[in-house]
Amino acid sequence: MSVRELVVLGTASQVPGRTRNHNGYLLRWDGEGFLFDPGEGTQRQMLLAGVSASAVTRICVTHFHGDHCLGLPGVVQRLSLDNVRHPVHAHFPASGQEFFDRLRHASVFHETAELVEEPVARDGVIAEGEFGELRARRLDHPVESFGYQLAEPGGRRMLPELLARFGITGPEIGELQRAGSLRFGSRTVTIDQVSVVRRGQRFAFVMDTRLCDAVYELADRADLLAIESTFLEEDAGLAEEYGHLTARQAARVAAESKVGKLVLTHFSQRYDDPTKFYEEAKEIFGGEVVVAADLSRVSLPKRR
Template identity: 70%
Template sequence: MAARELVVLGTASQAPTRTRNHNGYLLRWDGRGFLLDPGEGTQRQMLLAGVPSSAVHRVFVSHFHGDHCLGLPGVVQRMSLDRVPHPVTVHHPASGQHFYERLRHASVVADVADVRGGPVTGDGPVAEDPAGTWEARRLDHPVESFGYRLVEPDGRRMLPGRLAAAGVAGPDVGRLQRAGVLRVGERTVRLEDVSAPRPGQRFAFVMDTRMCDGVPALADGADLLVVESTFLEEDAALAGRYGHLTARQAARVAAEAGVRRLVLTHFSQRYDDPRRFADEARAVYDGDLVVAADLQRVPVPPRAG
């Protein structure tokens, strides 16, 4: 199992199909789990994917259309059934607080899980997590909608050869990482002497939206971008009318933003051949492309360099 991967739980848009469940995405990140846009049926998809409710530490809801949130009641009730021991925050547009409350308390249940609301009011940081900083950007959809991204802080990569030459080994490596400086015999060893910069990784999640400033802001420098591509370019007028992107628009943003791995999803049921999305996207994006399928696992690319 990859330490950092996307588990695709559903890839349909407004209406599910025989092969595509409503939306749902679980990002695994070094022992942390983030559930994004749990549409109807997400609890069952988690079972099929082997994802327990205890794997979820935060939930992110982009907006309150049903295909992005109607799975929330089942997931949070399962957390109580499983007696998940840690708190879980549900980040959601503040303007939909009344919808959140209805979904959170949709039916009678022995409510013992610590599930907390996390209203999002605008652009900027929404949570500091052990995995990094979660940020939100406003999108352009008929109802208030936000995209999210995870930004891991920059760090340093230890260089074994330099550590050995400096006489730093065992527990002293950790001490040097924490303090930034270590005395070894008569010599002072600085962290920068035995390590190299390690840029943090970025994950971005862009759901229902027309093209707007928030889309490239979220995608900028992402190692993994999950983005809706509800329509093909032949139906661009429909996409604009209903507040969605085409596969070509999504791919063009990824190319311009330097995205390393692009995951297209949220497909309209009007199309029966997913290869058409790939063909359209590859015309403008030459990076690593994934046309998502239900229950697929997509690794976050290894660190560059």
């Protein structure tokens, strides 16, 4: 059975708190596990969340500020300690290669796992597979930072009542799907007559950034958008100065981009009441809003 959910490992920004670890997010996408921004303590958070190292198939780092990458050494070493058999692909800003090298080899360990480095140097599709396309877009932050979007290819959903009306059964259904049409004597039945388009699902991950075109492009029609909301609108000046978003700005992005479910995260330690982020976002966004909490799980909405 396929599972598509976001396992939240940490939700703090620069400074962790008693209830919020540094960043860390594992997206379960069928047989894939995308680990985004493993901050300090991610290895332990994975243990508490019941996530094994073998669940990770790709690591995606947005940028090299410590709260987004200082957990890399532990995760990388855990791959070998747990004897992970499959290759793990690592995506990160190419400009931060020096930092990735330091983190990957931060201490002595016996490396047996295969970690495939795939630095991101420009916008576009950076990986393809059965999961679809993994895309990157450069964001607006004081250091080079990329956001990520996972896009599943579209398909078609066959409608049993229409198949029955045309008398199409068994192997004929597969043949129709492959060929696009079937001929019955003098009559031809096309796949458009017995199915509807099924749009592929999308997930977007947007961390440290000011508002920019790339934020909207990543969020476009995402079924699930995980996005930073470091500040509340009352501190919009600080958000702009330090290259971050407010909860209101994140909600505006979700509303204008036709997002299905909005997940707010990466909260400044200056705030002690998470309900304010929810209230601020709900004023703008009419869909489901989740204020992320450490070790919570957020499922992707049903297909739209």
